[in-house]
Amino acid sequence: MKELRVNLCENSYAIYIKKGLFNYIGEEIKKIYNNKKVVIITDENVDKFYGKIIKSNLEKNDFNVYKIVLKPGEKTKSVDELLKIYDKLLDFGVTREDLIITLGGGVIGDLGGFAAATLFRGIHFVQVPTSLLAQIDSSIGGKVAVDLPRGKNLVGSFYHPKAVFIDPNMLKTLEKRFLYDGMAEVIKYGCIRDKKLFNDLLKYNSEEELFNNLEDIIYTCCSIKKEIVEKDEKDTGERMILNFGHTIGHAIEKYFNFEKYTHGEAVALGMYEITKKSEKMGITDKGALQLLKKILVQYQLEYEINLENKEKILEAISLDKKNKGEFMNVVLLKKIGEGFIKEIKREEMINFI
Ligand SMILES: NC(=O)c1ccc[n+]([C@@H]2O[C@H](COP(=O)([O-])OP(=O)(O)OC[C@H]3O[C@@H](n4cnc5c(N)ncnc54)[C@H](O)[C@@H]3O)[C@@H](O)[C@H]2O)c1
Missing domain, CATH: 3.40.50.1970 (Rossmann fold)
Structure with a gap:
């Protein structure tokens, strides 16, 4: 055990x-x-x-x-x-x-x-x-x-x-939709902290192979979360790294009244959307977005959403209890396996969606 x-x-x-x-x-x-x-x-x-x-x-x-x-x-x-x-x-x-x-x-x-x-x-x-x-x-x-x-x-x-x-x-x-919903969070751990996990996930060719490795995958994810929680039990600092993809993801969930996307599905969209922008800005290493797209497709997660009504998404972001005040935190990738928290002015959020 x-x-x-x-x-x-x-x-x-x-x-x-x-x-x-x-x-x-x-x-x-x-x-x-x-x-x-x-x-x-x-x-x-x-x-x-x-x-x-x-x-x-x-x-x-x-x-x-x-x-x-x-x-x-x-x-x-x-x-x-x-x-x-x-x-x-x-x-x-x-x-x-x-x-x-x-x-x-x-x-x-x-x-x-x-x-x-x-x-x-x-x-x-x-x-x-x-x-x-x-x-x-x-x-x-x-x-x-x-x-x-x-x-x-x-x-x-x-x-x-x-x-x-x-x-x-x-x-x-578990219904397949919920299995892949959870996979979005597994992929998130790979993105923010563990390139090996990310690469291993890319290698699995079938659901059977995924299941064969699930005990180790769960152990790895729990280890990452445990370490972060130990450093920041009450979620006032480092624990926010776990929110990669969540700022936009939560807003998408809310925008569609929690009916269209599950939490993980929305996080997948959020991770892709923010990385698309951060890679363009030169914050994230080139190529990360392509890898992210590949892994999301592999695990049956949609990656792209046409956010035509950005104002509504922004409104949903500012309703989130975590995003009050003049400044807010976004989680970005330097590269796959390395996430970081960036404090931005609230009005700068528009650049990331
Ligand atoms: N506390 C936290 O840190 C934290 C973090 C992330 C999410 N959440 C919360 O978690 C909730 C979402 O969790 P979820 O995705 O597990 O949703 P859920 O509890 O609704 O489970 C998803 C579905 O799977 C079914 N199910 C669960 N296990 C099953 C199994 N082994 N076999 C067959 N069916 C099974 C459930 O009945 C349900 O229909 C949200 O409320 C979210 O806010 C909390």
């Missing part, structure tokens, strides 16, 4: 990565949690494939298991659903000494994690991320949140799990 340790003083925890891990999750949880009561928060899609097996494995290990199964999708990450979760947890007689397991993609991790962070001022939880995006990104770093009608992730907290258990085999049941 591969293991990483996120070192954050009293908030430190381990990330375990192993194919087939969900089959013996009970044994693993027993090593880090002594009480009996466990509540699984999951969604219907994930429950269909893994709910029964995981519940019975936990019961085999003497846990009393309760399950909360929610509708899949971003709409579930709402205050209404959060209130229902609190109610269920109270119905089950959960105390601060009990354990929540978030079993699902980023929606379940963020929502279940926020419920864990806030009920009784904090209940222990572990993440069992099941989408690629959740396995390489959202389950690590402690950001938990719910959406408000006025915007995504507007109510949230930093609250770290006791552990993260990642089983790459679970990705076999």
Whole structure:
């Protein structure tokens, strides 16, 4: 089993990565949690494939298991659903000494994690991320949140799990669109920090080859994120490097009312768009854009979008909570494998879209 340790003083925890891990999750949880009561928060899609097996494995290990199964999708990450979760947890007689397991993609991790962070001022939880995006990104770093009608992730907290258990085999049941959605973030890690990862991804000729290497890919991505989070837990400096492609990506998602593009798809467009401009300006080494295009096409991600209404995109960028004030940060590439944060005046953003 591969293991990483996120070192954050009293908030430190381990990330375990192993194919087939969900089959013996009970044994693993027993090593880090002594009480009996466990509540699984999951969604219907994930429950269909893994709910029964995981519940019975936990019961085999003497846990009393309760399950909360929610509708899949971003709409579930709402205050209404959060209130229902609190109610269920109270119905089950959960105390601060009990354990929540978030079993699902980023929606379940963020929502279940926020419920864990806030009920009784904090209940222990572990993440069992099941989408690629959740396995390489959202389950690590402690950001938990719910959406408000006025915007995504507007109510949230930093609250770290006791552990993260990642089983790459679970990705076999993920819809292809979500697999490639997660690949956009994998490609992002390659772009900002790891040329070898980027080159390896370019070499894989089939989905089978990708799957054969997924455990290592996930490990590499988690290592990069862990290192960055350790240096900047609260996202006030270096952690912003993880936003490569996100400034324009978020604006594209918003512009299309979160209906046309998934998060990863929009990030792919954002990475390409900003690199197109930065390469033209001579900030990024020549040839990076071509490589970026190649890898995005390979992983079934659109790379180009005709942003005819730039004013609307700019408006969406300035509504983003991260882009308030006179100056804002953009993440650019020097070359593939080396990203950096550049502070620009807000009005300069137009040059990058
Ligand atoms: N906390 C963070 O640091 C962070 C970082 C990035 C994104 N996010 C959040 O993550 C969310 C997006 O996450 P996501 O893309 O995982 O979305 P998601 O949780 O909606 O999962 C995507 C879809 O895949 C299904 N699914 C998940 N795992 C599956 C499996 N193994 N087999 C079959 N189906 C499966 C889900 O039911 C859902 O339909 C957003 O809300 C975003 O804000 C958080």
